[in-house]
Amino acid sequence: MEITFIDETNAVSNDKVADIESLLQFAADYLKLPEETEMSVTFMDNAAIQVINRTYRGKDAPTDVISFAMEEEGEDELPIIFDEEDDFDLEMPRTLGDIMISTERAQEQAQEYGHSYDRELGFLALHGFLHINGYDHMTPEDEKEMFGLQKEILDAYGLER
Secondary structure, three states, rough: OOEEEEEOOHHHHHHHHHHHHHHHHHHHHHOOOOOHHHHHHHEEHHHHHHHHHHHOOOOOOOOOOOOOEEOOOOOOOOOOOOOOOOOOOOOOOOOEEEEEEHHHHHHHHHHHHOOOOOHHHHHHHHHHHHHHHOOOOHHHHHHHHHHHHHHHHHHHHHOOO
């Protein structure tokens, strides 16, 4: 899987980026995603994520992680459908979407929950990753499925509290 990392904070070390990439690659393998899958992860501060949260979710407060899935249809959007009978072969990578993580919120939550910043950053990245793969926690059933899978992947990877 190809992951583009953007660090707007200039505070995330190359080692931390490598750790997040390793976890997300593991999760992609766990979900059996095609190798040519693409996505991005952007690290930002509370002020930047608050603007996104306000603009796209109508919540004027910083949050820990926001995901934008490319495969979800928004309101008034038409699906893109390719005719399988066409004579040309389209080899387009699967683009999952974008994850934005507030490193400030990650730091705050790591202290609140009594675990490491690395664990919180990994948790948030995986949480966003599951969202851009179609998982959600809007209903109790969906929450049970998503959080169960999240724990399963974190445990298999070895990133525990």
